[in-house]
Amino acid sequence: MSTFKQEPHKLLVIPGPIEVTDEVLYANAHPSMSHVSADFIPVFGDCIRMLRELLFTQDAQPFLIAGSGTLGWDQVAANLVEPGENALVLNSGYFGDSFSDCLRTYGAKVDEIVAPFGDAVSLSELEAALKQKKYKVVTFTHVDTSTGVLSDAKGIAATVKKVSPDTLVIADCVCSVASEEIRFDDWGLDVVLTASQKGLGTPPGLSILVASQKAIKVFETRASPVTSYYGSWKKWLPIMKAYESGTPAYFATPPVNLIYAFNTALKQITKQSPSIEERFRLHRETSARLKHAVEELGLKQLPVKSSVAANGMTACYFPDGLTAADIIPPLLKKDIVIAAGLHKDYKLKYFRIGHMGISAIDSTRRDVDKVIAALKESLAEAQAGKNASEPVLVGDLEAGLRRWPAPPPGVLPMLSPPITLDANLDLTATVTALRRFADMRQIG
Numbered sequence: 486m487s488t489f490k491q492e493p494h495k496l497l498v499i500p501g502p503i504e505v506t507d508e509v510l511y512a513n514a515h516p517s518m519s520h521v522s523a524d525f526i527p528v529f530g531d532c533i534r535m536l537r538e539l540l541f542t543q544d545a546q547p548f549l550i551a552g553s554g555t556l557g558w559d560q561v562a563a564n565l566v567e568p569g570e571n572a573l574v575l576n577s578g579y580f581g582d583s584f585s586d587c588l589r590t591y592g593a594k595v596d597e598i599v600a601p602f603g604d605a606v607s608l609s610e611l612e613a614a615l616k617q618k619k620y621k622v623v624t625f626t627h628v629d630t631s632t633g634v635l636s637d638a639k640g641i642a643a644t645v646k647k648v649s650p651d652t653l654v655i656a657d658c659v660c661s662v663a664s665e666e667i668r669f670d671d672w673g674l675d676v677v678l679t680a681s682q683k684g685l686g687t688p689p690g691l692s693i694l695v696a697s698q699k700a701i702k703v704f705e706t707r708a709s710p711v712t713s714y715y716g717s718w719k720k721w722l723p724i725m726k727a728y729e730s731g732t733p734a735y736f737a738t739p740p741v742n743l744i745y746a747f748n749t750a751l752k753q754i755t756k757q758s759p760s761i762e763e764r765f766r767l768h769r770e771t772s773a774r775l776k777h778a779v780e781e782l783g784l785k786q787l788p789v790k791s792s793v794a795a796n797g798m799t800a801c802y803f804p805d806g807l808t809a810a811d812i813i814p815p816l817l818k819k820d821i822v823i824a825a826g827l828h829k830d831y832k833l834k835y836f837r838i839g840h841m842g843i844s845a846i847d848s849t850r851r852d853v854d855k856v857i858a859a860l861k862e863s864l865a866e867a868q869a870g871k872n873a874s875e876p877v878l879v880g881d882l883e884a885g886l887r888r889w890p891a892p893p894p895g896v897l898p899m900l901s902p903p904i905t906l907d908a909n910l911d912l913t914a915t916v917t918a919l920r921r922f923a924d925m926r927q928i929g
């Protein structure tokens with residue numbers, strides 16, 4: 486084992502990329518290797534096998550392709566949906582918008598059920614939509630990273646199986662694999678797509694997609710040609726099969742070093758302590774602890790109820806009167822990196838904290854404790870700042886100006902234009918300007 490330790494750095498607690506272990510980062514520094522060498526082939530093959538283990542599937546087909554999570558949408562749209570076919574997108578935030586956009590780009594006819602902000606799409610609405618029209622695929626975002634909303638993957642898959650058994654169930658699990666429970670075979674999922682940099686605790690750069698044999702059959706029996714070159718399963722399926730069976734094959738160069746890193750991350754997740762089940766439990770516990778702490782601080786969460794709140798991230802509204810500028814830069818000064826809002830209609834109103842991977846499962850790091858303490862301090866400082874400066878400034882200054890025959894020398898820089906306090910001061914105009922300023926800022 487190497488003694489490599491990564492540089493001291495700011496704590497990265499956004500909903501991906503996340504903090505990675507020293508072992509994973511060191512594996513990424515593997516000497517350059519041929520992608521078809523006998524030493525590398527089983528490293529790739531083991532990634533495929535361990536992914537099945539992580540998702541509790543016997544025979545689903547993994548695809549590991551250089552790219553980001555987004556490439557998973559392209560793979561679905563180009564390989565499983567033919568131009569003109571119907572797709573139903575269960576939209577619980579920003580990433581639902583994007584998946585729809587991607588499907589339309591490849592010629593799918595997309596319907597969406599848009600959940601109210603902070604909520605997931607209800608199963609009864611899904612059922613009603615499936616009875617209205619035949620869909621080739623239903624897609625949903627397991628955790629929408631823009632809202633922190635968790636969808637009921639098991640319930641969605643069961644509803645689709647019940648009403649429209651031929652329809653493929655596609656899960657965008659970029660922000661849920663390894664942080665939320667996913668049972669691919671038991672639940673009857675057809676595609677789980679994800680990326681390396683979120684719960685999987687690996688640097689970004691890998692698109693990871695797992696397809697059921699049913700989905701592979703749908704792909705193999707499509708009538709029209711696949712609508713992508715780089716993302717075509719026609720190209721990639723033989724490559725994945727070759728790596729798994731231990732033989733070299735080439736279509737496009739895999740990100741060799743990243744595969745070493747990913748292999749190390751998967752070993753930590755599937756072969757070491759905690760177990761996969763324990764990992765889910767620890768994510769739930771860490772999440773509950775952080776969510777309790779933010780509530781104690783008086784912050785309201787985006788998810789409308791705890792049953793739709795993700796366990797790998799937390800999204801909270803800023804308190805009244807405070808904005809991103811009052812919270813995010815002060816946290817950064819305390820070496821803690823959190824994320825701003827992302828949802829198009831509400832992004833200025835809230836912030837997001839990620840707690841996946843080692844930040845959730847390794848309590849000796851105290852990552853979440855550090856976040857809670859820093860948030861508490863930053864909120865207190867911001868609130869004290871607001872209380873101290875403005876109301877006192879306006880109220881007291883006005884009283885002072887009225888009382889003194891000649892005002893104390895100085896400048897009132899918050900007024901536009903700034904007013905100079907001197908013997909020539911127009912008292913009435915200054916008091917009017919101060920009152921206008923106070924009204925505008927709703928302070929006294």
Ligand SMILES: *Cc1c(COP(=O)(O)O)cnc(C)c1O
Pocket residue numbers: 501553554555556580626627628629630657658659660680
């Ligand atoms: C991050 C994310 C994506 C996009 O992944 P990239 O790696 O940024 O391309 C898609 N869906 C969800 C739910 C995500 O959280």
